[in-house]
Amino acid sequence: MARQLYTARLEKKVCLSESAQCYHFDFVIDEIEKFELEPGQFASMTAPDPTGKQQTRAYSLAAATNKNHFELCINRVEGGFFSNYLANLPIGATVQMHGPHGHFVLNTPVTDSFLVATGTGIAPMRAMTQWLFPENGPDRSNGKEISLFFGTRYPTELYYHEYFTELEKKHANFHYTTTVSRAGEEFTGNRGYVQKYISERVEERAKQLGITLPMTPLPDDTPASELKFDIYAYICGLNNMVSSVRDALTGYGWHKKQVIFERYD
Numbered sequence: 001m002a003r004q005l006y007t008a009r010l011e012k013k014v015c016l017s018e019s020a021q022c023y024h025f026d027f028v029i030d031e032i033e034k035f036e037l038e039p040g041q042f043a044s045m046t047a048p049d050p051t052g053k054q055q056t057r058a059y060s061l062a063a064a065t066n067k068n069h070f071e072l073c074i075n076r077v078e079g080g081f082f083s084n085y086l087a088n089l090p091i092g093a094t095v096q097m098h099g100p101h102g103h104f105v106l107n108t109p110v111t112d113s114f115l116v117a118t119g120t121g122i123a124p125m126r127a128m129t130q131w132l133f134p135e136n137g138p139d140r141s142n143g144k145e146i147s148l149f150f151g152t153r154y155p156t157e158l159y160y161h162e163y164f165t166e167l168e169k170k171h172a173n174f175h176y177t178t179t180v181s182r183a184g185e186e187f188t189g190n191r192g193y194v195q196k197y198i199s200e201r202v203e204e205r206a207k208q209l210g211i212t213l214p215m216t217p218l219p220d221d222t223p224a225s226e227l228k229f230d231i232y233a234y235i236c237g238l239n240n241m242v243s244s245v246r247d248a249l250t251g252y253g254w255h256k257k258q259v260i261f262e263r264y265d
C-alpha cells in the first residue's frame, strides 16, 4: 500500500545549542487537522539530494501530539545530507514526510520506567514525558516512578533542561539525572556516562526488592507478570551507548522484554 505523503511547513526553528548545531523544529501539516502519534515514534522526512536522488531519514517526534503540528530535535552531522538540509531550511519552507512510524513506545499500563538518552536521543523522551505528565489534563503516569537519565558531552548540550527540571519539581514520581562526559573543571554536576547512574539505581532497587544481582536469566517467553524486576527501560541514542546500557541491564538478569531501544546509527 502506498504511504500517505504529507507536506510539512516549517513554522518555527530554535537553536538549542550553537556549539553542537542542534535545532528544535516545529512543523505544521496544513492538509490535516490532527497528526496522530504515539510518543516515541518517528517521522520519515524525504527530499531530493543535490544529485536528484530521493533521500529519506527518520527523526524522532520530540513532542506529544499537538493538533496538526509535529516537532523534531536534530543536530547537524558533519558531511551529512539531511541533517544539514533541515538545519538550513528557512521558516515557511516545506518538506515531504510520512509517518508516524515505529514501535519505540511506552508499555501500557505504564510501569516504573527508566528513560535513557544521549544527545538528540532526548527527543522521544520529551514526547513521552509530555504524554505522561501533560500540562493540561490528567496525569497518565499512574504514580509510577519515571526516571530520566540524560547524558551529553557538554553542559550546553543538555537540551530541554529547563523543561525537565521544572517537571521534576512538579512531580514527585519524576526523577531527572543528567551527566556530562567532557565538562570543564568548573562544572559541578554529575560527570561520566549514563551507565554509572543507571547501575546505582538498579542496585538500589534490587535491595528494596530483596533481589540478589545478577538474577538468573528467564526464558524469552516468560510472561510480563512473571518478571522479577519491575522496571522497564527505554533507551535512545547512538548504538555504542544503547548496546552498552542494554548489555549492562541484561547482565543484571533483566529480561529482554524490559529493555526497549531505538538506535540512531
Ligand SMILES: Cc1cc2nc3c(=O)[nH]c(=O)nc-3n(C[C@H](O)[C@H](O)[C@H](O)COP(=O)(O)OP(=O)(O)OC[C@H]3O[C@@H](n4cnc5c(N)ncnc54)[C@H](O)[C@@H]3O)c2cc1C
Pocket (backbone or CB within 6 Å): 042, 057, 058, 059, 060, 061, 072, 073, 074, 075, 077, 078, 079, 080, 081, 082, 083, 084, 120, 121, 123, 262, 263, 264, 265
Ligand atoms: C528511528 C530513528 C530516529 C532518529 N531520530 C533522530 C533525531 O531525533 N534527531 C537526530 O538528530 N537524528 C536522528 N536520527 C538519525 C537521522 O536519521 C540521520 O541518520 C542523521 O540526521 C544523519 O543524516 P544525514 O543525512 O545528515 O547524514 P548521512 O548523509 O546519512 O551520513 C553522513 C555520515 O554521518 C554518519 N552518521 C549517520 N547518522 C549519524 C548520527 N546520528 N550521528 C553521527 N553520525 C552519523 C554516517 O555514517 C555517514 O558517515 C534517527 C535515526 C533513526 C534510525
